[in-house]
Amino acid sequence: MRIAVLGGDGYCGWATALYLSKKGHTIAIADNFIRRQWDHELGAQTLTPIRPLSDRLKAWQELTGNRIELFVGDVTDYEFLSSAIKAFEPDAVVHFAEQRAAPYSMIDRKHAVFTQVNNVVGTLNLLFALREVQPDCHLVKLGTMGEYGTPNFDIEEGYITIEHNGRKDTVPYPKQPGSFYHLSKVHDSHNIMFACKIWGLRATDLNQGVVYGTMTDEVALDDALINRFDYDEIFGTVLNRFCVQAANGTPLTVYGKGGQTRGFLDIRDTVRCIEIACLNPAEPREFRVFNQFTEQFSVLDLARMVQAAGKQMGLEVSVVHLPDPRVESEEHYYNAKHSKLIDLGLKPHFLSDSLLDSLMNIAVRYRDRIDASSMMPRVNWRKANNDRRTPEKAATVAEKLEAETVVREFLPVKNDGNRRTARGAKSLAGTAKR
């Protein structure tokens, strides 16, 4: 098949492009490298030293003989996107090219607006481009399990049948997203569903859980192909942060009580799910929804697993609770269905098997690159405007005072419910690069 991977320089996109290329598909990547710019903006970097995309693609071609075509541009630029689709003529487009960090979207108005414009306009442009130049192409769109929120009953795969006042209908499952980023995904889902209905497009919305792991067979071929491993407070996911904290000898920072439960999957399952979706396309007019995750864990479950894995590696790992910077239930019911991809042939990898190899060993291998201060939360969902400068980087006395207030907001909570001292926080955040 001819498959276009939008956002192919990013974490999921890079692993997917290589996997599909290895499977014999003809692949094109489109990306504007904005993810690398966000690292500069935030003063954060991936734990793993990723190479420029041109170097990665050259290395891939030298190692495998497979060429991946590259279109450099912004999917919010309609002329760029439609001409790329026209030139490549894909059978399937896999759309990863969005701003995907909930905390980034909650920094302030500018970041919320940017996130929604980037994501919603990019997806709208794609729908129009498909309608105009490649109407039979299958859109495989990355959504997120976070679109559903945490309702007090089971989460279905996309749709729910409801009986109301004696009448019955099947309708989209109610969405209760928890950030402006998650809202952008809900808006996307509505736009895609509508475009399928009015224009007869075919689409699969993959409501993906939190992805972990760096290693796929293809990425592991050479250091030049290494994938991202984000662990900072904005783009880092909780499991990555815990593994890095364990490797760094700093306590694991659990937000709130730690009962927050979410769906998770190994990056090797992400790439396989994408392949399954591409090989089994939706019908014209069909807006199909799969819940793409394999296991569910609470934050405290993950902390305990990382503690146990650390022990096996001879690491002393402790856990602290910070006030939750997010507005979310800290203890709740969670049971999300996820059988459709399994029915189509997914054979899941489980976290218990990959925690040491794909996460802890990577964290230990690159621990010289750890910046512990980048893991402390500085974005408070309750505020409309978050200044992320650390006290050390403040330019004026007023800024320093404001930054110190933010640090105090997220001091660890002791067993008696009181906050720890500022010195306690320093032991978490102060061990900058070694």
Ligand SMILES: NC(=O)c1ccc[n+]([C@@H]2O[C@H](COP(=O)([O-])OP(=O)(O)OC[C@H]3O[C@@H](n4cnc5c(N)ncnc54)[C@H](O)[C@@H]3O)[C@@H](O)[C@H]2O)c1
């Ligand atoms: N990583 C996860 O755990 C996870 C979980 C659920 C859903 N998802 C979804 O999967 C997708 C990919 O996530 P990821 O972790 O690989 O993100 P990522 O930030 O690593 O990659 C996204 C890529 O898209 C590119 N991009 C963003 N906006 C663009 C634009 N306007 N034009 C062109 N390129 C653009 C970026 O440069 C980057 O290379 C996202 O849509 C995300 O919402 C990811």
